[in-house]
Amino acid sequence: MKRRVNVIGVGMTKFAKPGASAEYYEMAKEAGQKALQDANIQYNEIEQVFAGYVYGDSTCGQRAAYELGLTGVPIVNVNNNCSTGSSALFLARQAIEGGLAECVLALGFEKMEKGALGAKFNDREPPMGQHAQVMLNVQGFNSAPPAAQMFGGAGREYRWKYGTKKETFGQIAVKARKHASNNPYALFGQVLSLDEIMASDNVFDPLTRFQCCPPTCGAGAVILCSDEFAKKHGISNPVYIAAQSMTTDYASSFQEQSMIKMVGYDMTKQAANQVYEAAGIGAEDVDVIELHDCFTANELLTYEALGLCPEGEAEKFIWDADNTYGGKYVTNPSGGLLSKGHPLGATGLAQCTELVWQLRGTADQRQVANARIALQHNLGLGGACVITMYRRD
Template sequence: MKQRVNVIGVGMTQFTKPGSSPEYYEMAAEAGRKALADAGIPYESVEQAFVGYVYGDSTCGQRSVYELGLTGIPVVNVNNNCSTGSSALYLARQAIEGGLAECVLALGFEKMSKGALGTMFNDRENPMGLHVPVMLDLQGFSSAPPAAQMFGGAGREYRWQHGTKKETFGKIAEKARKHASNNPYALFGQVLSLEEIMASPEVFDPLTRFQCCPPTCGAGAAILCSEAFAKKHGIKNPVYIAAQSMTTDYASSFEPRSMIKMVGYDMTQAAAKQVYEESGIGPDDIDVVELHDCFTANELLTYEALGLCPEGGAEKFIWDEDNTYGGKVVTNPSGGLLSKGHPLGATGLAQCTELVWQLRGTAEKRQVSGAQVALQHNLGLGGACVVTMYRRD
């Protein structure tokens, strides 16, 4: 029998620009302490820890949790590109669900460098070795950052298929800034108009600078536990994980050649389908979503992959403002990766934190009224996609 997995504590740091953050282990410890305090338990109650980061030496996870206590527990370091934080959450959920532990910490952090993401090891095969040839065949390679070329290319392919206006992508960034203005943890809280977003320098058609997430430093954490643990500690009506799925690339990611599929559309669609089937909850039942908007193009594509709107219906969904307060489903109330920031290892756990706050009704100015069902989507090229459904009875 699978055990229900509760999220009893969450915490995160304020996200900052590279060069202005504390040390990685200090950020991680801050998020961890906040999650423990939120759960109302000591670190000694934690039986295992799964710690995610992308840029760092081996066992940075241990260095981070040692700030919380030296209790000898297993610490597993996790690296799954931009889906790293949710991958740590996935492993922690499995440990609880399978009865292997009663209380587990999922922790993620990143101390990033300035500028676009780059390859760290140039003396071996790049892990994107199957993905890049798709891009080379379809659009070649330019001087723009590779990730922008990939997601921008997917956005351009979508435009050609559906006749989508460039401004439609800009509207997503406008929403992100508006939402982030109410989030004290966000990196960019300044509201921008659509005109300002479209006038910013082009990075890769159809993306302008304000439609690309920035390199960011920060940390997030979540404490997961079993039903028995929650009852023992007097924790009533916690947020719980109703379903979760991780997918990796399918053959369709590479053949037939499509930029949309190469950047993870089919991974997302399959993971969402699994979560809907397992939970018995469909996209029409969701109140709030935190999804992987590394670029505005990916947010648009993800609306359709998650079933929030019909295929080909994203432009209408955006201009009708069905993606924000007063619409069908509030997407990225935190400001998302575009405005909250994207510290790779922390992103998935920051999304988790926001959604737990939303379901508790403690998201302050960002609160989605009456939120009871929340969906999280975290994507990493190379590739992995984690989709998680949260509920509160």
């Protein structure tokens, strides 16, 4: 029988621009210490560590975790592109659920460089070669950052299919900035109007600069444990993981010659369906959501993939304000990747941290009233999608 997995400690750093952050191991130390303090336990009670990062040499996870203690525990380094943080969480959850450990730390961090993401190894086949081939077949290449071409191309495909206005995508960024203005951990706290969003530099139709997440530095940490461990430490009514799923690319990602499918729509849809079935809870029961808004186009697509609205109705969903406070769902109360920032290895754990705060009722000005069920969506091209549902009774 699978064991329940509880989230007893969370912590994160304030996100920063490249060149303005501490060293990666210092950020990891801060996030890890916050999570330990939140859980009210010592590092020597951690039995395993899963450390996630994308840009760094091998065993950066050890260097980061050693700042918390030198206890000889297993430390596994995780790299799954932008879903790295949630992939570390996925492994930590499996260890608890399967009875292999009682208390595990998922630690994520990233010290990023300025500018768009680029390849580090140019002497071999890139891991996203199949994705790039779809893009070449469908729309070709230009000088814009590759990720913006991919997600922008998906947004353009959606726009042509449903007649969606460019301003609809911009309105998502307006919401993100408004939410982030109440988040002291966010990189961008300045509220922007739709006119300001749309007037920013064009990146790739329909995306403007303020509709693209920035390179970011930061760290996040989450401590999971079993019911037995929680009881032993006097922890009552913790937030727990109701269901979790990871999917990778399907044949449709490449065979259908669709930019929407190539950037992970089916990965998201299948993972969401698996989570809803395992938890016995549908999308309509969710109160608050942190989803992977690396670009406004992906947030729009994800509304439909998660079942928050029917296919083809995301534009109405956005203009009806059903994606914010007072609507059907509050999406990305943290400001999301667009405004909170996106340090790749930390993002999934920062999402988890925000949702745990929401379910505890400690999210201050961002608090979603009476939140009891939360959904997290973390996507990495190449590819992997991790969806996690959290509950508090």
